[in-house]
Amino acid sequence: MERKALPVLAAMSTQCPFCSVQCKMNVIPETLPSGRLSYRAEGKKNAASEGRLCVKGMNAHQHALSRERILYPLAKKDGEFVRISWEEAVDTIAERLGTIQREHGRDAVGVYGGGSLTNESAYLLGKFARVALGTRYIDYNGRFCMSAAASAGVKAFGIDRGLTNRLSEIPETDCLLLVGTNIAECQPTLMPYFNKAKENGTYIIVVDPRETGTTAIADLHLKVRPGTDAALANGLLKVLLEERLEDRLFLRERTNGFEDVEAHLERVRLEDISELTGIDEVSIRKAAIAYGRAATGMIFTARGVEQHRDGHMAVRAYLNLVLATGKIGRPGCGYGAVTGQGNGQGGREHGQKADQLPGYRLIENPADREYVAGVWGVDPAELPGKGVSAYEMMELTISRDIRGMLVMGSNPIVSNPNAGAVEEGLKSLEFLAVADMFLSETAELADIVLPVTSYLENEGTLTNLEGRVLLREAARPVPGEARHDWQWLCDLAERWGRKEKFSYFHAEEIFEELRIASRGGVADYYGITYERLRKEEGIYWPCPDLDHPGMKRLFEERFAHSDGKAQLIAVGSLSPGEEADGDYPLLMTNGRLLPHYLTGVQTRRSPALSARAIENVVEIHPSTARRYRVEDGALVRIHSRRGTAVLRSKVTNGIREDTLFIPMHWGGVQNVNLLTNPLLDPVCRMPDFKVSAVRIEPWS
Ligand SMILES: Nc1nc2c(c(=O)[nH]1)N[C@H]1C(S)=C(S)[C@@H](COP(=O)(O)OP(=O)(O)OC[C@H]3O[C@@H](n4cnc5c(=O)[nH]c(N)nc54)[C@H](O)[C@@H]3O)O[C@H]1N2
Ligand SMILES: Nc1nc2c(c(=O)[nH]1)N[C@H]1C(S)=C(S)[C@@H](COP(=O)(O)OP(=O)(O)OC[C@H]3O[C@@H](n4cnc5c(=O)[nH]c(N)nc54)[C@H](O)[C@@H]3O)O[C@H]1N2
Numbered sequence: 001m002e003r004k005a006l007p008v009l010a011a012m013s014t015q016c017p018f019c020s021v022q023c024k025m026n027v028i029p030e031t032l033p034s035g036r037l038s039y040r041a042e043g044k045k046n047a048a049s050e051g052r053l054c055v056k057g058m059n060a061h062q063h064a065l066s067r068e069r070i071l072y073p074l075a076k077k078d079g080e081f082v083r084i085s086w087e088e089a090v091d092t093i094a095e096r097l098g099t100i101q102r103e104h105g106r107d108a109v110g111v112y113g114g115g116s117l118t119n120e121s122a123y124l125l126g127k128f129a130r131v132a133l134g135t136r137y138i139d140y141n142g143r144f145c146m147s148a149a150a151s152a153g154v155k156a157f158g159i160d161r162g163l164t165n166r167l168s169e170i171p172e173t174d175c176l177l178l179v180g181t182n183i184a185e186c187q188p189t190l191m192p193y194f195n196k197a198k199e200n201g202t203y204i205i206v207v208d209p210r211e212t213g214t215t216a217i218a219d220l221h222l223k224v225r226p227g228t229d230a231a232l233a234n235g236l237l238k239v240l241l242e243e244r245l246e247d248r249l250f251l252r253e254r255t256n257g258f259e260d261v262e263a264h265l266e267r268v269r270l271e272d273i274s275e276l277t278g279i280d281e282v283s284i285r286k287a288a289i290a291y292g293r294a295a296t297g298m299i300f301t302a303r304g305v306e307q308h309r310d311g312h313m314a315v316r317a318y319l320n321l322v323l324a325t326g327k328i329g330r331p332g333c334g335y336g337a338v339t340g341q342g343n344g345q346g347g348r349e350h351g352q353k354a355d356q357l358p359g360y361r362l363i364e365n366p367a368d369r370e371y372v373a374g375v376w377g378v379d380p381a382e383l384p385g386k387g388v389s390a391y392e393m394m395e396l397t398i399s400r401d402i403r404g405m406l407v408m409g410s411n412p413i414v415s416n417p418n419a420g421a422v423e424e425g426l427k428s429l430e431f432l433a434v435a436d437m438f439l440s441e442t443a444e445l446a447d448i449v450l451p452v453t454s455y456l457e458n459e460g461t462l463t464n465l466e467g468r469v470l471l472r473e474a475a476r477p478v479p480g481e482a483r484h485d486w487q488w489l490c491d492l493a494e495r496w497g498r499k500e501k502f503s504y505f506h507a508e509e510i511f512e513e514l515r516i517a518s519r520g521g522v523a524d525y526y527g528i529t530y531e532r533l534r535k536e537e538g539i540y541w542p543c544p545d546l547d548h549p550g551m552k553r554l555f556e557e558r559f560a561h562s563d564g565k566a567q568l569i570a571v572g573s574l575s576p577g578e579e580a581d582g583d584y585p586l587l588m589t590n591g592r593l594l595p596h597y598l599t600g601v602q603t604r605r606s607p608a609l610s611a612r613a614i615e616n617v618v619e620i621h622p623s624t625a626r627r628y629r630v631e632d633g634a635l636v637r638i639h640s641r642r643g644t645a646v647l648r649s650k651v652t653n654g655i656r657e658d659t660l661f662i663p664m665h666w667g668g669v670q671n672v673n674l675l676t677n678p679l680l681d682p683v684c685r686m687p688d689f690k691v692s693a694v695r696i697e698p699w700s
């Protein structure tokens, strides 16, 4: 039998949908001998990943091409999802949310966004909430991700851009302090920068309660007790000052607030810090002296430090270290808040956050309101005020102040702390619409589900962890009836009588408006265009005009506060938000595994990734396991004051005896967030994710 000639298929040029490195790649279709089509991803040269890909990027196309993609709008009728038209979906959303707003006020509807959205969709979601819905309640999953580091950067430096310098400076620095960051599993393609540093003789200190791929390269691993990072930073700075390793000239000329910090640290005793953090004084001294004596040094923090009730202040304590030693604004010296999601950086700059307007402008600042209202062609008085943080929006669903919700790019019933209560809140809504590629745990609860495009189909810009804006072109036609997020937002805005303010035919037109809306703001994108992005392969913000090259290293001469100086602040040495006690004798922390991404909606649908970790586990030290009669690989129940999760045990010497570790990539009974504490940081409203008092027991 004659075989039909197979079409020659072009490679799809794209970038990874997962973490903040945003590795560029080609996805290459290949015809197998059987005639079936298969895909292979190959890294493409670019400045951040230098052509590398991790296992998630290599297999991302598996979820995008999965048969489980939702390809047409769905409505829940008699408890079952049925296919409907886009027209019916949009009409239903408008009718139901409109009714709620008429009966209970505009603020009875909330909007929940995400850090995977392109800048264009995130910007439009913020505009949609303020200009079409007119609600104050909009926030996004980045609240759980970057809010502590972002607010700390704004307060200390006057600007929040993930990395203050280029990745290429990492191998050149003399000392690296990596705090609560597991780059080896979470930004794997950046590891070669750190390995190279090691090879070059850089002294590497890692602070983490357990051994990870990242602690494996450490010269000094400080196995901190969860929730005590601020105290540790205070201890480090105290030793530094005792050893006179501070940079007095830098402090005098470029900072404010040092006297308070110095006076505060005089009252701090190193033995108390050692007791609180579980780290011996010798190691604290060793780390402080290594960082203080090094001619150049960089500090990186991530969620291990930040997802605590004092996340903002814990980061400030590390920024005190950076500033006291003057290790910033010159080659090989700087700070990095390691951003999480693909567009975690851009997603927090253009108006998805409760208190922000595009360009990092503030919704409560009259001049900022006036400027953005001018761009949008509305009266500034029409713009609502600031709303509340992501978890607080969930509390408002429980109290029934919020009765309708639109979720775009998040799976909140799995990723919020105290997930059991959050599920109740979302179930009590009168109407829930979710836009997703899949029936996530949250989408399962929705009245209407909107099918959206994946990274392979959706064109737009994303800003990576360096603060570099990248253009991701569409690489494949849109499947089924899926639509881009910005497209259906425009359709919906029309039903609120705002058609003229939401008429775009291409993502680029939205970006053109974003450029103007961000102009003169802290995150100024005015000088960036699609054309430049195509030519220059990425541009750092701020980029205030078309011939500006973009800012590669920040703070060389001045900080972004009006007096040009950075701000130090005295930080308290808090104990964990919830201490272990007789009922809940262990501390549980949580985080990530290499093959999965966040709540796992995408990676659990990729066979190659899913096979690498098929179920959730709890890491437990052998002596703790013996004490609680837990065998390796056995099912266990873990209880906290919020709820109970059921997991398989993984006995390991790598973890502190008083600590358990649970990944966050599963829902249902395996969801770690059934246990987590919704106590919020008073400054940035980050939940105290990373420490909960728990009890463990065998299943039977
Ligand atoms: N494979 C993978 N990569 C990802 C993601 C993913 O889901 N999977 N998610 C992306 C996103 S959105 C984010 S935000 C980033 C997160 O990146 P990271 O913040 O690096 O990831 P986590 O695993 O949450 O936490 C980092 C480390 O903090 C440690 N830790 C826990 N408690 C404490 C503590 O109290 N103090 C200190 N010092 N350390 C502590 C944990 O043991 C863990 O090793 O990763 C991004 N990359
Ligand atoms: N216990 C604990 N909880 C945590 C954390 C932790 O460390 N510990 N980390 C927190 C952090 S840092 C984060 S970032 C959050 C993340 O938590 P979530 O916001 O729940 O993140 P995802 O699992 O990525 O959910 C994103 C959803 O959006 C869909 N999606 C992807 N791309 C698009 C798109 O372009 N458009 C639309 N409409 N949908 C899209 C995906 O299919 C998926 O269902 O979790 C937080 N929760």
Ligand code: SF4
Pocket: 016, 017, 018, 019, 020, 021, 022, 023, 049, 052, 053, 054, 055, 056, 057, 058, 186, 187, 188, 189, 190
């Ligand atoms: S998950 Fe991150 S490191 Fe891995 S390929 Fe994707 S962007 Fe690159």
Ligand SMILES: [Mo]
Pocket: 144, 145, 146, 340, 341, 344
């Ligand atoms: Mo995140």
